[in-house]
Amino acid sequence: MIALIGSRRTSEYKGTSSEAILHQYDFLGEFYRLTLGPELVYSYAMWEDGDTLESAQIRKLDHHAQAARATGAARVLDVGCGWGSLMQRLVENHDVGHAVGLTMSPGQAAWIRQKGWPNCEILAENWFDHQPDAPYDAIIAIEAIEHFAGTTMLRRKRVASYRTFFERCHTWLRPGGRVSLQANAWNSGGWFTSLVLPPRRPAGQTANGGSRMRTALKDVRDGFDNIREGMHASRKVFPEVFLPTRGELTEAARGLFRIPEVRSDPDDGVKTVASWLERAQANRARGAELIGDDAVADIIREQRTALKFLRERRYTALRMVFEKV
Template identity: 70%
Template sequence: MATVVHGAKKGSSYKGTSSKAILHQYDFLGDFYRLFLGPELVFSYGMWEEGDTLESAQNRKLDYHAEAAHAVGADRVLDVGCGYGSLLHRLVTVHHVKHAVGITMSPGQATWARDQHWPRCEVRAENWFDHKPDGPYDAIIAIEVIEHCAGNTVWRAKRVARYREFFQHCHSWLRPGGRLSVQANAWNERGWLASLVLPPQQLAPHGSGGTRERLGLKDILGGIKNVREGLHASRKVYPECFLPTRDELIDASCGLFRIVEAHTDPDDGVATVRSWLEKAEANRVRGAELIGEDAVSDIIREQKTALRFLREGRFTVFRMVFEKV
């Protein structure tokens, strides 16, 4: 039977996204999300192939991370940011994991997962900073969690230091040679500011021949709009969150892990958000009854912006597999 263990509070040092912000994102707004996330309640981008439904794309994504982390048939696997527990359930029922542990800061998500009474699953309602495993893990999976690790700081060095804390924790929890599979929303490699303010034609990777002409008035006004939309999302939908870049994660993991796989999949983000947005619009009236029209409008506005940003190459879906050294 799934159990919930509550982590104790410790100290006052920075520990990522606050409990207050998590309650807003996943418990309050979550009442609306559950109307359009699909039957597995997976709140992250799927892996799409032609003919997929949202459900099949999400299951493919879960299976990918289980296999990439070498979790199949493992004794102990940790899911950091387990959400409603869809990966935990799939690990034990499809991938023959003997004991799957999930941690989430959302009391609502933890309670929902516990109430499913899945065998060999343990759900802990705690901050990962406070996680004390009962033993080493064979594999760790962290799907769209790193965005919660750095807060809203604009300073790269501080973000990398906070990401490194995450990698240090994972390193200490893993057996020798254990793997960590990460999925993240990530800014274009040119950095968060350029990702917001530059026109799409200037966001091409360095050395790829992308144009670097001077910005015109239309470009400047577009950049201002993008900053405004980003600030709206960070205030109303994802408070205390910040996207990394690929290089920031590479720097943060240096000396702790070697990278065995890394790729970007923006089309997966486009297909997932498009599906969510269609279902969100269809459930707008019911959503307003649950969380209010303003909150529903904030979510739909953020999703429309995310869809545009993904299509314009401002941010992407990044997947990396790390092996402990």
């Protein structure tokens, strides 16, 4: 979710390393598969009243298929395809002729191959190195771009990395093709202000009815706590990951894509993480057998932090559509 430490960068930087991917999705993934539900969707769902986690996840997959205009398409690319739930749904429910999924996780690639879904092609490779056999009609990237810029503190380098991704997409897509993207995204001020500024309160209201001085001191302590918890998540759960801002993605796509749709859905994140956390706690003993109690504790701690940050609107579930120009 959050990364707040420096990293090495070169002109050929390709995002999160293979070692970090193995930790996040192959090692910790043994536990996540106990908590995500049968679809194995590890990204924020789209909720409506009466939803279960499973039905909300299906709604999210359908949203991106429709936003990318993928229904009935000949070829669709899923960047960061996870355990393949979107690929399967594109082919089986949206009449896509051929779905291609990219993942750097050997475990996820093996899982998808074992399923043997018709017209679903899985490639265990970095998007940076992808060379398609033919153009795509649509591209979908759900909570993948967080892996593309490493942990650099320099905004211009992050934007350059995102720009490389959008340049690739522009090359891969047919004229007028769309990218439907979902990301965990900081507020407009970026990571630091998102973490250290106090939650928004109604005018004149102080926390817990206390004095302005006590409220200010509490806000300072909370800011330091937020940074500490973010760094813990960075080291233990999401190494080499950094959240973008909407402005960074908009700037990176300029001249390549127009943006016909933008949504900010923090409550979708709240409901999804709350569901994951409940299931993680219920499966803690079995998870400890698979990956160890410390690793399970790190995941639960990260999910509690994510829930707090989403409720306080420190970051959001950002959904954007990019149309090739």
